[in-house]
Amino acid sequence: MLNLKQDHSTLVVLSVLADGPSYGYAITKAIAAKSDGHFKLTASGMYPLLTKLEKQGLVTTSWEEVKAEGADPDASGRKRKWYTLSPKGRKQLDKHIEAHKQMQHLLDNFLSSPSATT
Amino acid sequence: MKRSKGISPPSNRDTIESWLDVLVSMLNLPPSQRDQVRDELEDHLRSRVDDLLIMGKPEPEAIQSAIHELGETAELAKLISTASRTRTPFRRFAMNATFFVLAGSILTASVSMMMPASTHSATNTTITLSEDAVPKTTAEADPFESFTIDVRNATFGELFNEIEAHTDRPLIIHWDMLEEFGFSSDTPINIDSNPINAKLVFAILAERTEQVFYNSMAAYERPDRIEIGNRNQFDRRTTVKRVYDLSDFAQPHLHDSSNSNQSSRMAAHTQNTVQRVMDLMQRHISSRDWTSMGGSLATSSALNSTLVVTAPERMHDEIRVLLDELVAQHQRQQRELQTQSQDAIDRIRAEYEIAKQKYLTKSNDYGRIQLQGQLIEQSIVQGELSGPDFEKSQAQLGDLELMLKELKIELQEQERRYESLQSLLIHAESDKLRAGLN
Numbered sequence: 063m064l065n066l067k068q069d070h071s072t073l074v075v076l077s078v079l080a081d082g083p084s085y086g087y088a089i090t091k092a093i094a095a096k097s098d099g100h101f102k103l104t105a106s107g108m109y110p111l112l113t114k115l116e117k118q119g120l121v122t123t124s125w126e127e128v129k130a131e132g133a134d135p136d137a138s139g140r141k142r143k144w145y146t147l148s149p150k151g152r153k154q155l156d157k158h159i160e161a162h163k164q165m166q167h168l169l170d171n172f173l174s175s176p177s178a179t180t
Numbered sequence: 181m182k183r184s185k186g187i188s189p190p191s192n193r194d195t196i197e198s199w200l201d202v203l204v205s206m207l208n209l210p211p212s213q214r215d216q217v218r219d220e221l222e223d224h225l226r227s228r229v230d231d232l233l234i235m236g237k238p239e240p241e242a243i244q245s246a247i248h249e250l251g252e253t254a255e256l257a258k259l260i261s262t263a264s265r266t267r268t269p270f271r272r273f274a275m276n277a278t279f280f281v282l283a284g285s286i287l288t289a290s291v292s293m294m295m296p297a298s299t300h301s302a303t304n305t306t307i308t309l310s311e312d313a314v315p316k317t318t319a320e321a322d323p324f325e326s327f328t329i330d331v332r333n334a335t336f337g338e339l340f341n342e343i344e345a346h347t348d349r350p351l352i353i354h355w356d357m358l359e360e361f362g363f364s365s366d367t368p369i370n371i372d373s374n375p376i377n378a379k380l381v382f383a384i385l386a387e388r389t390e391q392v393f394y395n396s397m398a399a400y401e402r403p404d405r406i407e408i409g410n411r412n413q414f415d416r417r418t419t420v421k422r423v424y425d426l427s428d429f430a431q432p433h434l435h436d437s438s439n440s441n442q443s444s445r446m447a448a449h450t451q452n453t454v455q456r457v458m459d460l461m462q463r464h465i466s467s468r469d470w471t472s473m474g475g476s477l478a479t480s481s482a483l484n485s486t487l488v489v490t491a492p493e494r495m496h497d498e499i500r501v502l503l504d505e506l507v508a509q510h511q512r513q514q515r516e517l518q519t520q521s522q523d524a525i526d527r528i529r530a531e532y533e534i535a536k537q538k539y540l541t542k543s544n545d546y547g548r549i550q551l552q553g554q555l556i557e558q559s560i561v562q563g564e565l566s567g568p569d570f571e572k573s574q575a576q577l578g579d580l581e582l583m584l585k586e587l588k589i590e591l592q593e594q595e596r597r598y599e600s601l602q603s604l605l606i607h608a609e610s611d612k613l614r615a616g617l618n
Contacts, residue, residue, distance in 0.1 A: 086220060086224050087227040087228060104251055105221075105224065105249070105250040105251055106251045106255055106256045106259050109217075109220070109221070109256070109260055109263075110259040110260055110262065110263030111263070113263040114263050125219075128223070140226060141219040141220075141222075142223045143223070165505060168460075168464075169505060172456060172460060172506075173509055173513060
C-alpha cells in the first residue's frame with residue numbers, strides 16, 4: 063500500500079472525478095479500487111485537498127440528504143457533500159496528464175539508454 | 181459514479197457523535213464551516229461503518245475502525261482548518277520565475293499592450309520539472325484568480341495596496357529592488373485593461389521585466405509575510421548548498437564487485453548516471469541560471485554517487501522532485517527486471533522438468549529393450565531355439581539392435597538437453613541470488 067504524495071493526489075482525485083460526481087468516502091474507495099489497493103489517500107490528505115480544489119474552482123460541490131432504507135420519511139437524513147469536476151478542473155486535469163506524459167517520455171529517454179541499465 | 185442507496189440507519193450515535201464533537205471543537209473555523217465539515221465527516225464515518233458491517237465486523241468494532249482510519253483527530257482538524265482558511269498562497273508562483281515567464285507568454289494573446297514573447301521564454305516552457313511535475317500555470321496560482329484588480333491608470337503603490345487587502349499576510353515591498361526596473365510607488369503600471377486578476381497582473385509585469393532586465397519582479401512567500409522584490413535578489417538570499425545521494429539508482433546491480441573489471445564498470449556506470457542526472461537537471465531546471473550554462477546562480481559537482489548543488493531554494497525544490505521521479509522510475513524498472521528474471525527462471529525450470537521426464541522415459545525404454553535383447557540372445561546362445569523360431573529370434577534381435585541404436589541417439593540428445601537446461605537453471609538461480617533479487 064502506497065500513501066499518495068500530495069503532488070500526485072490532485073491528479074488522482076481529479077481523474078476519479080472525471081468519471082463522474084462523487085463524495086469523500088466514495089473517492090477513497092475509487093482510488094483503492096482503481097489502483098488495485100496500491101494507493102491510499104488518507105482522510106487527512108483527502109479532505110484538505112478537496113477543500114483546496116473547491117477553493118481553486120477545480121471542483122464544484124452540492125449537498126444531498128441521504129436516508130436509510132425504511133427510515134421515517136419525515137425524519138431528516140444525514141448530509142452528503144458531492145464533488146463535481148468543473149470545466150476548469152477538466153482543463154487542469156488535461157494539463158496534469160500532458161505534463162505527466164512529457165515527464166514519462168523524458169525519463170524513459172534517460173533511463174532506457176544502454177549505459178543507464180548495464 | 182452512481183449515488184449509493186441502502187444506507188443503514190445511524191446507530192451507536194454516541195461514539196461517532198462524541199468523536200465529531202471533539203473534532204469540531206478543534207476546528208479553527210466559523211460555525212457554518214464547522215457544521216459542513218462535521219456533516220461531511222459524519223457521512224464518511226457512517227458510510228465506512230456500513231461497509232464494515234457488510235463485511236461482517238461487529239458494530240462497535242466497525243465504528244472504532246472507521247474512526248481510527250480517519251487518523252489522529254487534532255492533526256485532521258488542523259489540516260482541514262488550514263485548508264479552509266488559506267486564501268492566497270503566493271507559494272511557488274511567487275518564487276518561480278519560470279512560471280512568470282510562462283504565464284506571461286500565455287497572456288500575450290489576450291493583453292494587447294504586452295510585448296511579444298521572447299525566444300528566451302520559449303526555452304523555459306519546454307518542460308517544467310516542478311513540485312508535481314506540472315507546469316505551474318494554474319494550480320499553484322489559482323488563488324490569485326479569486327480576486328480582480330482594476331489596474332487601469334493604477335500605480336504600483338495602489339496595486340500593492342490592493343493586493344495586500346486581499347491577502348492574509350503583511351506585504352513587504354522592497355522598493356530598492358524594484359528600482360532596478362524603474363518601478364516606484366507612483367509609477368503607473370501601465371496595463372490598459374478592464375479589471376483582471378492579480379495573477380495576470382503579476383505575470384504581465386514579470387514578463388516585461390524578464391525581457392528587458394533578465395531578472396523579474398517576484399514575490400517571496402513566507403508563512404508570516406509576502407515580500408515583493410526581484411527574483412535575483414530573492415534567489416541570492418535563498419541560495420544554499422545541498423548534497424544529494426544518488427546511490428539509490430546510480431549504482432548498478434553487478435554480480436561480483438570484487439572483480440576488478442566489474443568494479444571499474446560499476447564506477448563508470450555510476451559516473452555516467454550522475455553526469456546524466458546533472459545534464460538533465462541543468463537542461464530542465466532554470467537552465468540559464470547554471471554557471472555551466474553561462475549563468476551565475478547555481479553550480480553542481482559530483483563525487484562518486486554524491487551530487488553537490490549550490491542553488492536557490494526554488495531550484496532545490498525542483499531538483500528534489502526530479503530525483504524523486506528518477507528514483508521511482510528506477511524502482512519500477514528494477515521490479516520489472518525482477519519479474520522478467522523470475523519469469524525466465526520459471527520457463528527454464530518448466531523446460532528442464534519436461535526434458536528430465538523425457539530423458540528418464542527414454543532411459544527406461546532403452547533398458548527395457550536392452551534386457552529384451554539380452555534374453556533373446558541368451559536363448560540363442562543356449563541353443564534353445566531351432567528352425568523358424570531361431571530365424572524369427574535372430575530377426576527380432578536385429579530389430580531390437582536397430583531400435584537400441586536409435587534410442588541411444590535419442591537418449592544422448594535428451595541427456596544433452598537435460599544437462600544443458602540443468603546448467604542454465606543453476607546459472608539463472610545463482611545469478612538471481614547474486615543480484616540480490618531474492
